[in-house]
Amino acid sequence: MAMNGRAKKKDIPEGLWLKCPGCEEMVYRKRVEENFHVCPECQYHFKVGARQRIALLADADSFEEYLLNLMSPDPLEFVDRKSYVERLADAQRQTNLYDAAVVGRAYIKGRPVILGVLDPNFIMGSMGSVVGEKITVAAEKATELGVPLVICSASGGARMMEGILSLAQMSKTSAAVARLARAGGLFISVMTNPTTAGVAASFASLGDIIIAEPRAMIGFTGPRVIYQTMKQELPEGFQTAEFMMEHGFVDRIVARSNLRSEIAALIDYFGK
Amino acid sequence: MARLYLEFEKPFTKLEEQIRELEEKQRRDGIDASAEIRDIRKSLIVMVRKQYAALSPWEIVQIARHPDRPQTVDYIEAFVKDFKEIRGDRLFRDDRAVVCGLGMIAGERVMIVGHRKGHDTREKVECFFGCAHPEGYRKAMRCMRLAEKFNLPVVAFIDTQGAYPGIGAEERGIAEAIAVNLREMSILRTPIVGAIIGEGASGGYLGIGVADRLLMLEYAYCSVITPEGCAAILWRTAEKAPQAAEALKLTAPDLKAFGVIDDIVPEPLGAAHRNPREMAVTLERRIGRYLRELKQIPVEDLLAQRYAKLRRVGVTIEAASGSSAGSA
Ligand SMILES: [Zn+2]
Numbered sequence: 001m002a003m004n005g006r007a008k009k010k011d012i013p014e015g016l017w018l019k020c021p022g023c024e025e026m027v028y029r030k031r032v033e034e035n036f037h038v039c040p041e042c043q044y045h046f047k048v049g050a051r052q053r054i055a056l057l058a059d060a061d062s063f064e065e066y067l068l069n070l071m072s073p074d075p076l077e078f079v080d081r082k083s084y085v086e087r088l089a090d091a092q093r094q095t096n097l098y099d100a101a102v103v104g105r106a107y108i109k110g111r112p113v114i115l116g117v118l119d120p121n122f123i124m125g126s127m128g129s130v131v132g133e134k135i136t137v138a139a140e141k142a143t144e145l146g147v148p149l150v151i152c153s154a155s156g157g158a159r160m161m162e163g164i165l166s167l168a169q170m171s172k173t174s175a176a177v178a179r180l181a182r183a184g185g186l187f188i189s190v191m192t193n194p195t196t197a198g199v200a201a202s203f204a205s206l207g208d209i210i211i212a213e214p215r216a217m218i219g220f221t222g223p224r225v226i227y228q229t230m231k232q233e234l235p236e237g238f239q240t241a242e243f244m245m246e247h248g249f250v251d252r253i254v255a256r257s258n259l260r261s262e263i264a265a266l267i268d269y270f271g272k
Numbered sequence: 273m274a275r276l277y278l279e280f281e282k283p284f285t286k287l288e289e290q291i292r293e294l295e296e297k298q299r300r301d302g303i304d305a306s307a308e309i310r311d312i313r314k315s316l317i318v319m320v321r322k323q324y325a326a327l328s329p330w331e332i333v334q335i336a337r338h339p340d341r342p343q344t345v346d347y348i349e350a351f352v353k354d355f356k357e358i359r360g361d362r363l364f365r366d367d368r369a370v371v372c373g374l375g376m377i378a379g380e381r382v383m384i385v386g387h388r389k390g391h392d393t394r395e396k397v398e399c400f401f402g403c404a405h406p407e408g409y410r411k412a413m414r415c416m417r418l419a420e421k422f423n424l425p426v427v428a429f430i431d432t433q434g435a436y437p438g439i440g441a442e443e444r445g446i447a448e449a450i451a452v453n454l455r456e457m458s459i460l461r462t463p464i465v466g467a468i469i470g471e472g473a474s475g476g477y478l479g480i481g482v483a484d485r486l487l488m489l490e491y492a493y494c495s496v497i498t499p500e501g502c503a504a505i506l507w508r509t510a511e512k513a514p515q516a517a518e519a520l521k522l523t524a525p526d527l528k529a530f531g532v533i534d535d536i537v538p539e540p541l542g543a544a545h546r547n548p549r550e551m552a553v554t555l556e557r558r559i560g561r562y563l564r565e566l567k568q569i570p571v572e573d574l575l576a577q578r579y580a581k582l583r584r585v586g587v588t589i590e591a592a593s594g595s596s597a598g599s600a
Pocket of ligand 1: 020021022023024025039040041042043044
């Protein structure tokens with residue numbers, strides 16, 4: 001299976017028109033794609049895969065990938081209604097990735113960075129051993145090379161099918177980020193839709209600057225579980241980027257079209 | 273006090289009743305039944321051993337949640353000398369789901385942080401059944417920083433199903449609170465000994481669960497999510513929790529094999545709830561041993577070892593070669 005080629009677009013279904021989940025209008029597919037995968041009518045930010053995200057953020061042809069063949073051997077031999085091996089194979093087919101993270105060196109408007117990106121279409125961007133290892137290596141490379149670390153998260157949290165090994169990636173990645181911070185490195189965390197649970201409760205919340213895309217879902221516990229526990233209506237806009245900014249956990253909300261220049265400007269401000 | 277028996281403990285009740293009856297008869301009628309009692313005790317021991325050697329992961333989860341199982345506060349009462357509780361995160365309030373304080377364990381001055389579940393209904397409600405809010409994790413962090421400043425080792429007692437799933441917890445940044453603890457505990461310049469005494473589930477466990485030596489009691493469990501939570505998501509019904517418990521590989525031997533824990537602390541015959549006093553003695557000794565061991569390690573070495581330990585957990589392979597390689 002050739003995995004390293006350009007990813008085929010999967011999250012936006014084929015066809016000339018597509019229905020926007022934001023405004024429920026039929027929008028011309030090509031216009032969405034040309035508009036950073038953002039609805040031209042209501043600015044809804046469509047989910048983008050890891051390769052697309054890199055194409056949107058990094059300077060053309062500047063990305064050099066690390067650990068591109070890393071994958072999970074299914075250490076728990078996990079089976080629920082479906083086996084983890086099958087889930088992995090399906091996700092690999094759908095995304096042309098071996099796992100939910102892509103990391104490497106890149107330039108953003110001429111500034112060297114270590115760039116890490118999670119793919120929301122690969123088992124919900126969940127973090128198992130591969131994602132944890134890649135994020136850890138990204139933080140270590142940023143520390144070693146003295147360049148800023150930029151991570152775009154899009155994840156439902158720890159990957160249950162790797163059990164405790166997935167939970168352990170939270171402390172592993174956070175420890176790597178701690179070392180980067182101690183070395184004076186800059187970490188810009190970009191929370192995209194969704195950034196929740198084990199990823200929100202580890203590296204994604206540890207950025208020196210935390211940027212979120214508009215209306216991205218950000219939180220720890222899923223809204224359904226909270227509703228079942230509290231038996232109380234959830235507040236308006238609960239667990240959106242805007243809600244999290246209001247409560248002091250997101251620094252800036254930045255539209256996808258401005259993300260590149262925003263990151264470049266921040267890097268310059270911090271003199272990195 | 274009426275004792276709660278789990279399903280697989282029920283065969284023991286008959287023999288235990290027989291022993292009690294004989295003991296009473298001895299007292300009442302002055303006859304010597306000691307030989308008979310000894311024989312029943314022997315068969316009881318054999319029975320309990322046999323039963324506990326063949327427990328399913330789901331049964332282990334039941335033991336870890338047994339209402340009579342000793343909790344953090346019970347261990348503090350049993351073997352922490354001169355405990356001085358420290359309250360509040362100095363930001364919002366005092367979360368009763370986390371207990372912190374100074375004390376002596378096995379002759380060593382330590383800072384204690386732990387989950388507090390509560391025994392009776394009032395306590396349980398007061399501390400949300402051991403599910404902490406952000407302020408609980410921030411209180412723990414404040415106490416750990418205090419420990420670092422005054423060179424006191426940290427002892428963490430872990431016993432939770434996870435952080436509290438509530439609106440307030442989200443509004444006050446439960447994700448951020450846990451993340452900060454993970455980062456700070458990984459570079460805390462003082463030894464940390466952790467002990468998973470009952471339930472170690474989800475990020476709520478991890479928020480005080482980064483350690484130089486992580487111990488786990490024999491019948492505790494440790495998992496990315498509770499079996500019910502996992503079953504509700506992957507099987508779409510919480511009733512599949514026993515299957516989820518099996519699939520998650522959450523027992524102490526599993527955790528040891530994955531390199532997540534360092535040591536399994538043996539429990540008394542029939543688990544901690546059947547002999548809390550013996551359990552406390554064993555745990556105190558074990559914690560004391562690691563405290564003395566860690567004290568000898570220069571702090572820079574300690575931090576390097578701690579990072580290496582966190583760093584190597586995980587299993588990956590290279591797709592191209594197809595060869596197996598634990599991520600180093
Ligand atoms: Zn729209």
